[in-house]
Amino acid sequence: MKLTEIKELLDAEVITGANRLEDDFQEVCSADLMSDVLAFATPGTILVTGLTNVQSVITAHVAEVGAIIYIRGKHPEEDAIKLAKQKNLPLLASPLSMFEACGRLYAKGLKSGSNTPK
């Protein structure tokens, strides 16, 4: 699913990465614990999170997460936005809850971007 469609689906605002709205994503991982992302996220996944600090962007960069969606109307902190711009990482902010955001993505056929043992 293209990032532009995901933006519409989640009523999201694009904070950075407006040049990457045509990027296609198949997987989603949701976590507030960055160690979970570092341990289980698959490269290229979308990360849905409520963690808005710079660590969210560093983690995404290190783990090769393709885009971050912040939920519940939270906005990433200034240094997070700055680093995301440098790394050309798309950041979106959605007013939806974690459940609602992930539920909508799941219903559209996106798959788990998390390698946790079944």
Next chain:
Amino acid sequence: MEDEVLFFQEFSIMGKDFSNAGTVSTQIKAILKEIGFDPVIVRRAAIAAYEAEMNVVMYADRGVVRLRVTPHKINIELEDEGQGIEDIELAMQEGYSTATPEMREMGFGAGMGLPNIKRNSDEFEITSERGKGTRLNIVINAR
């Protein structure tokens, strides 16, 4: 010339310096990518380095990171001065953590760091002396 060092750099980390936490690993990632390692290898090295760097920031006073690259291996050595780890076997267990609520709020402190560093390494050594510091030696083989 198996062990010819292609690249060496030393970095320093300050304990409790949360605003710069992650900068060393980000640099290491950029260097390894630039050298031209397989992206899977670069990702593993960056993940291991980042968890290890966060541990120095969270639990130690100061540390150094030495990145040594040979044609066959990426070696990341971290040496810190600080409280050290009393029981390494316990610290290596998934879920064991002495992180504070502040650290948890930053997204760390799930007790997954050391096990994940080990999982991403081909060779992994950890030694520690209580009240002195901790040393990690991480080796990732280039394929």
